[in-house]
Amino acid sequence: MLPDFTKEIILNEKYCKIYKILRAAIHLAALAAAFYFSFLVFFPSRYFTFSFLKPESSKNTIVNPRNEAGEFAERGKVSAGKNLIFDAPLARNFSKAIVSFSLSEKSAPFDFGTLQLRKSYQAFFYPEGNPVGFKDGTLLKDEENNHYLVSGGTLRKFKDASLVSALGFPKDAFVEAIKEDLKYNPSGEIISTSKNYPDFSLFRINDEYYILSGGKLAKFSSEQAFLTNYPANLAIPKEEDFLNNYPLDEENQIGFGNGTLIVYGDSVYVIENKNIIPIDSVETFEALGYDWNDLIPAGADEFSLYKKGKLLTIEGAHPDGTVLADAENGKSYLVENKTKRLLPTPAIARSRTRKNPVLVSSESLAISASCQLQKNKLSRRTFSCEIPLGDFEKLKGKDYEFSANFGQDIKLDAIDVEFEKAPSFSNLKVALSDIVNQIKANYAPKNSAR
Amino acid sequence: MPQKILRDKISREKLAIVYKLLNDVLFISLIFFFLALITEGLIPGFVSSRFGLYKLALLVLALIMLIHSIGRFIQAPPQKKPTKKTTGFLLLAAALLVFNSLFRLDLFLNLAVLFLVLLAGYLLYREIFKNGFN
Numbered sequence: 308m309l310p311d312f313t314k315e316i317i318l319n320e321k322y323c324k325i326y327k328i329l330r331a332a333i334h335l336a337a338l339a340a341a342f343y344f345s346f347l348v349f350f351p352s353r354y355f356t357f358s359f360l361k362p363e364s365s366k367n368t369i370v371n372p373r374n375e376a377g378e379f380a381e382r383g384k385v386s387a388g389k390n391l392i393f394d395a396p397l398a399r400n401f402s403k404a405i406v407s408f409s410l411s412e413k414s415a416p417f418d419f420g421t422l423q424l425r426k427s428y429q430a431f432f433y434p435e436g437n438p439v440g441f442k443d444g445t446l447l448k449d450e451e452n453n454h455y456l457v458s459g460g461t462l463r464k465f466k467d468a469s470l471v472s473a474l475g476f477p478k479d480a481f482v483e484a485i486k487e488d489l490k491y492n493p494s495g496e497i498i499s500t501s502k503n504y505p506d507f508s509l510f511r512i513n514d515e516y517y518i519l520s521g522g523k524l525a526k527f528s529s530e531q532a533f534l535t536n537y538p539a540n541l542a543i544p545k546e547e548d549f550l551n552n553y554p555l556d557e558e559n560q561i562g563f564g565n566g567t568l569i570v571y572g573d574s575v576y577v578i579e580n581k582n583i584i585p586i587d588s589v590e591t592f593e594a595l596g597y598d599w600n601d602l603i604p605a606g607a608d609e610f611s612l613y614k615k616g617k618l619l620t621i622e623g624a625h626p627d628g629t630v631l632a633d634a635e636n637g638k639s640y641l642v643e644n645k646t647k648r649l650l651p652t653p654a655i656a657r658s659r660t661r662k663n664p665v666l667v668s669s670e671s672l673a674i675s676a677s678c679q680l681q682k683n684k685l686s687r688r689t690f691s692c693e694i695p696l697g698d699f700e701k702l703k704g705k706d707y708e709f710s711a712n713f714g715q716d717i718k719l720d721a722i723d724v725e726f727e728k729a730p731s732f733s734n735l736k737v738a739l740s741d742i743v744n745q746i747k748a749n750y751a752p753k754n755s756a757r
Numbered sequence: 758m759p760q761k762i763l764r765d766k767i768s769r770e771k772l773a774i775v776y777k778l779l780n781d782v783l784f785i786s787l788i789f790f791f792l793a794l795i796t797e798g799l800i801p802g803f804v805s806s807r808f809g810l811y812k813l814a815l816l817v818l819a820l821i822m823l824i825h826s827i828g829r830f831i832q833a834p835p836q837k838k839p840t841k842k843t844t845g846f847l848l849l850a851a852a853l854l855v856f857n858s859l860f861r862l863d864l865f866l867n868l869a870v871l872f873l874v875l876l877a878g879y880l881l882y883r884e885i886f887k888n889g890f891n
Contacts, residue, residue, distance in 0.1 A: 312781070313833070315833070316773050318770065318774065318777075319770065322770050322773070326777055329778055333781055333782060333785070341789075347807070348807075742800065745803065746799050746800055749801060750860070
């Protein structure tokens with residue numbers, strides 16, 4: 308018991324007794340509150356919600372409720388036999404998910420509904436697009452010793468090996484390619500003259516890098532920017548007078564490659580086309596599967612080449628240019644326009660990315676859990692079910708993708724998802740370890756990557 | 758008339774209980790607030806993302822005002838000045854919290870700011886307690 312801070316206020320015997328009882332009750336209540344808050348800290352729940360009555364509200368944390376075609380479920384309408392798909396992003400593991408659907412007053416209740424769950428990254432759930440060929444500027448050599456330059460998406464063959472030497476393309480820059488590698492780029496015009504360089508030829512002049520495009524030389528903003536796009540030996544060394552041969556493209560400077568992670572000031576950004584997208588936190592960075600070793604420091608000049616894009620939060624998907632690699636089956640994919648495009652061979656994958664890919668698992672597309680939706684006892688217009696998450700713990704990815712099927716036409720007002728952690732010793736250990744790591748991260752030296 | 762005096766006495770006794778209980782609640786609230794500040798200092802955002810610290814601060818303020826009002830009504834004797842031990846402990850805690858909040862600054866700048874904050878705190882303390890706490 309705590310000491311009496313108001314000894315000078317003396318009560319008679321009867322009121323003193325009442326005071327002691329009430330004081331003990333307050334102490335017990337404080338102890339209970341302390342235990343309750345500790346429980347919330349060590350075994351937290353996470354809540355996600357979406358209101359179809361206020362679809363633009365910032366309080367909506369469930370991501371993109373849509374049908375199978377990717378169209379937003381307007382006003383919560385779901386057709387019979389069609390799936391309603393939505394995502395809930397979560398960096399940590401939880402024990403179970405409780406999903407509730409609130410029906411609109413205008414909707415008839417349904418008799419039968421199921422809910423399925425998968426876990427990976429949103430980008431890995433994208434539909435598969437057309438496979439991708441080699442990147443422009445890549446130099447290739449086939450089994451018959453034919454030399455190629457990938458230019459404008461096409462495979463342009465050099466007329467003969469002597470032309471390669473005459474133009475100065477470095478022999479060691481040509482990558483060995485088999486027939487299988489070459490079939491994903493259509494054939495283009497043969498390179499037959501040494502008088503002019505073909506588009507997408509790369510040059511190094513006085514430690515600055517250039518690419519020829521549309522008959523103009525566009526400069527890379529820095530050596531680092533070049534190296535995020537191509538290996539150093541791909542550039543033909545030239546003297547300064549070479550710049551007189553082609554006009555300089557003043558308007559377009561080439562920056563970092565798509566998907567590059569840069570650090571500027573205290574913030575980390577990812578490059579997507581002409582945009583630079585800030586990543587909001589360490590948690591988001593790690594939840595997206597990025598590698599701290601891939602960070603490249605950028606100067607103010609390079610930073611100013613880009614337009615600042617929308618903040619990438621934990622709810623976001625990987626931007627265009629991200630390469631996803633499946634460690635199990637060796638397949639890689641390039642994220643582009645809400646599709647994942649297969650990089651069909653390792654040689655093509657190597658030409659498309661110069662940093663560590665984001666690791667994914669094809670297992671995550673196969674593993675799913677499901678439950679039957681039941682009417683809630685307290686509310687006749689709310690249906691819910693519970694899915695255990697034990698099978699998903701080891702899967703890579705931060706996004707839980709739910710797919711609901713209601714068996715008839717219905718109209719929803721809201722979706723609610725609660726992720727719960729079971730009180731157990733192992734979860735307590737994980738929570739304590741998280742707290743220690745957060746404290747360490749707070750006091751890490753400023754110049755460390757994190 | 759005697760009934761009114763008796764009624765006043767009983768109500769004063771009840772208010773005295775409320776006064777004493779509010780002091781206990783205030784002390785417990787201050788412990789929670791102090792622990793929350795330390796946790797927030799060690800892991801920024803840990804407490805504030807779950808629970809607004811301002812709510813706890815408002816509760817403490819409300820309790821102090823209520824205690825002061827009831828204390829005047831029941832004519833509670835003036836509070837004693839904090840002991841040197843308590844003052845020392847609070848100063849040390851405040852210094853650590855300020856130092857921690859400026860952890861990323863240059864060490865000497867941090868110490869300079871800390872010195873100025875403690876000096877300002879000491880002068881304020883002296884001003885409040887110079888005539889006793891009424």
